[in-house]
Amino acid sequence: MSYKHQVAEMIASALVHMGVDNLNKEQVYGMLETPPNPAMGDIAFPCFQLAKALRKAPPMIAADLAANISGSPLQEVKAVGPYVNLFLDQAAVSTQVIGTILAEGASYGKSNLGQGRNVPIDLSSPNIAKPFSMGHLRSTVIGNAIANILEKQGYKPVRINHLGDWGTQFGKLIVAYRLWGDEEKVKAEPIKELLHLYVKFHEEAEKDPSLEDQGREWFKKLEDGDAEAQHLWSWFRDESLKEFMKIYDLMNVSFDSTHGEAFYNDKMDRVVSLLEEKGLLTESDGAQVVSLDEYDMPPCLIKKSDGATLYATRDLAAALFRHETYDFAKAVYVVGNEQRLHFQQLYKVLEKMGYPWAANMHHIPFGMMLKDGKKMSTRKGKVVLLEEVLAQAIADVQKVIEEKNPSLANKEEVARQVGVGAVIFHDLKNYRLNDINFSWEEMLTFEGETGPYVQYTHARACSLLRKGNYQPASSSELVPGALEGKEAWAVVTLLNAFPEVVDRAGSQFDPSLIGKYVIDLAQVFNKFYANVRILAEEDAVKASRLQLVAAVVVVLKEGLRLLGLAAPEEM
Incomplete structure (x- = not known):
């Protein structure tokens, strides 16, 4: 038990003797302050909150309370105005603190709060076939540190790299590779060469808009399981992941799962069926949505008018999969601040579906990485790698x-x-x-x-x-x-x-x-x-x-x- 907790217990006990029984030691602990100047003591307890219950002025309460507190680990207790200032016995505390640290070593500060329960953490999540930019650094290092801290608290973190490995951009990349690609160049420098092809596609598409249609067609082929499309997509994914692993190894970051967006392709129909069964789907301009009017939020899009599913459908499928696979204590998503509404909608839809565990899901937003005060961008190949x-x-x-x-x-x-x-x-x-x-x-x-x-x-x-x-x-x-x-x-x-x-x-x-x-x-x-x-x-x-x-x-x-x-x- 820390000294602050011991002091909180002593104050709570003294308050009971003074007739205040509605403040437990946890509440007292929350009220403790650190004086701005060490000469005023190591811990301070403000007495303003007690004035109503005891019908006395805070300075009088502080004086009474100070007279009722003594013993180890305290050396001196003083009432100063409305505060009780407490001075710790420095020799005793120093011996205890240093002895504990040297005995416990790296376990010092470890707790069993999590009781070994799983916490899936969605972090990093770069797009395959694109460079690992400074923009992805934040999710990676914030997520990895949170995983380490939760592990220290007795949880079992499950690090998930939810790769961006699906979408129309892969149709575009397949077209670019078939038109201008070179297998040896891709093998030699996968990310650099794939980015070059992706940028070239957009430059050429400005002159020849039919390329955009070809990109959509090839993505449709990929969705339908076309052998060539599947082969190229798998190859791009594997080569990208190999390159990413070099960076992760350098940073000493590892993952328990690299299930990306594509992993949930066969799990989204179930989500749509569940929403239908629960009577939550409504039509809006030909699209299927879940209304969130009661939360003053825009509707959550589940299926576009052409039948295509969306991010929300995929993330609902991922949430169900993670809960069923890990039976988590909480689930954490370390994703940029601009996705705040998306996650608010996601949790509310899960809540409406009748899943109480949605309350244990947390979006951990973060700000942007700027260069010269401006947002970094992958568009047109401008990026800090x-x-x-x-x-x-x-x-x-x-x-x-x-x-x-x-x-x-x-x-x-x-x-x-x-x-x-x-x-x-x-x-x-x-x-x-x-x-x-x-x-x-x-x-x-x-x-x-x-x-x-x-x-x-x-x-x-x-x-x-x-x-x-x-x-x-x-x-x-x-x-x-x-x-x-x-x-x-x-x-x-x-x-x-x-x-x-x-x-x-x-x-x-x-x-x-x-x-x-x-x-x-x-x-x-x-x-x-x-x-x-x-x-x-x-x-x-x-x-x-x-x-x-x-x-x-x-x-x-x-x-x-x-x-x-x-x-x-x-x-």
Whole structure:
């Protein structure tokens, strides 16, 4: 139990003695604040809410309450105006927090909230035969971090790459390949060559509009199971996936399923039948729709007037398949903000179909990736390729290593970890709904709020442990006074907060909370390192301080792992 929870229990118990029995410890916990200045205490409890029940002024309530609270882990309790300010026993708390982290290691902050239940997470989902652009980075890294965080909470994430592998564009691509394609070129550089063919198709179609009809015809052939169309489509899909896997491997992202749009082709008729059986389908301008008037939403299109199904039909089929396959605790869709209405409609249709589990489905929207303040676009081949960005980031880090530490072991591996980490962290340190402006300068600096800064702090702490000949097995009671001072206490306070930050990041599907946390921890640790002698002290004091350093290494490494970053021990 965290100290904040212990304090909440003590306050709730004291309030019962004072005649307030309508606030349980969870509610009290939710009311606790962190004072703006550490000199005012470690935890503060505001008493405004109690004035009505106790018919007293908040400052009087605070004074009474302060007199009724004492004992470990508190050192002092003060009433200051309408607040009760609580000071923790720093020596006892430091011993407890550091001891727990060193005993639990990477399991520190883990909970069993999810009880091993499945959570399918729809993430990444690039279109096959098109480049993996910076635009797809966001869904990939946000989804992967959410999966890691939920796993830490005891859920079993199921990472699903719902590939864009169906639609009229494949008819167009088949036409382009049959007219201008070269098998060897496609095999050599699949994505580059397929994009070239796709762009060429649109350029030629402007001069010869009949190409558009041919594209539709070939997609119809594909839908009808034509052997040549099926063969080309499967080949384009396999070659694309191979190329994507190179990028995923570089980023250390893996998937449990790559069932894309095409997988649901034979599952949509059932959705239409179910909607008919439940009397939910109505006709609108020849199309079949589900009315959502009662929710002030436009109708959800299920079937076009020509009988073709739509995204909503496919996503309903996918939702049913995922629920039946995984019996999920919740289902998560990490998809751009512009799809917000689509998912709202999807969940309401499932609700109208009588599926209570629709309430456990969550769309996790995110903002756009901008370049020079403008949206990136694949149209006409104008796109910033993620593969090129990662390669450039790795090359830039290699250059820095050659300048600063040319004798570093595993140079290539460290350059990959730091370069790729810089790109991922640049995204995840921001709240997901914010748009992000792509910036090399901001991404790759070893100072400030960046991945390399946090990784470098971790490596520096590891270096301290090596120089101090730290032996984990000999970790023992902290020497009194070894960790006195505001710098050490600031580190301990943040280390203590880690489990709570993980829980909030999981419940809010917000990896940026972990991103901000590791930056804060790196900053307070660097302040401790700059102001406190660690290695030049007598052995017992040095050993105590190295235990704090070792705890920081554990938590920084685990925080970075949750975000999908490696933590090199040397840089």
